Amino acid sequence: MSKIIDLNTFAEGALSERFNQELQKILENIADPNTDATKARKLTVTVTLNADEKRDVIFTKVVAKSTFVPSKQIESKLIMDLDSKGKVTGAELKSGIKGQTYMDEQGDIADDQGHKIINLKQQSN
Numbered sequence: 001m002s003k004i005i006d007l008n009t010f011a012e013g014a015l016s017e018r019f020n021q022e023l024q025k026i027l028e029n030i031a032d033p034n035t036d037a038t039k040a041r042k043l044t045v046t047v048t049l050n051a052d053e054k055r056d057v058i059f060t061k062v063v064a065k066s067t068f069v070p071s072k073q074i075e076s077k078l079i080m081d082l083d084s085k086g087k088v089t090g091a092e093l094k095s096g097i098k099g100q101t102y103m104d105e106q107g108d109i110a111d112d113q114g115h116k117i118i119n120l121k122q123q124s125n
Contacts, residue, residue, distance in 0.1 A: 011062050018064035019045055026066050034071040042067040079112065 008016045026041045048061040077093040094114035095102040101117060104110045109118040 011060065015045065015047070015062050015064075018062060019043070022064045022066040026068065029066075029068040032071070035069045036072060039069040041069060 010016070022043050026043055029035055029041060030037060043064065043066050046063045046065075048063075050059045051057065052059070078090040079093045079098055080088060080090050083089045091113040093112055094104075094110065095112040098112055100112055101109055102112075104114065104116070108116050110116050
């Protein structure tokens, strides 16, 4: 079968260019550590052809699009409580267990919501 068109030069190189642009986006999505590396991505190139009434000229449109893998879910826990007016409120659970204190990244002691209880740097001065 003879080659009708060269895909590298079709539409003044736009077909090849669009393919490579979408491929770059997919590669960046695969490289993102927040996505699942093993899930498939998809690159679709659609060439639409419409002829004129005389059927001697064909109008073409090229569209390239990618399907990515979304970022992985991030889980966290919220503590539900009531505020001073009796309204339901919530805060992120930092300690892992409701009511438990823990040492934060700076080495200070914090409550289960991350509020400092003891600031060791201030005590050492």
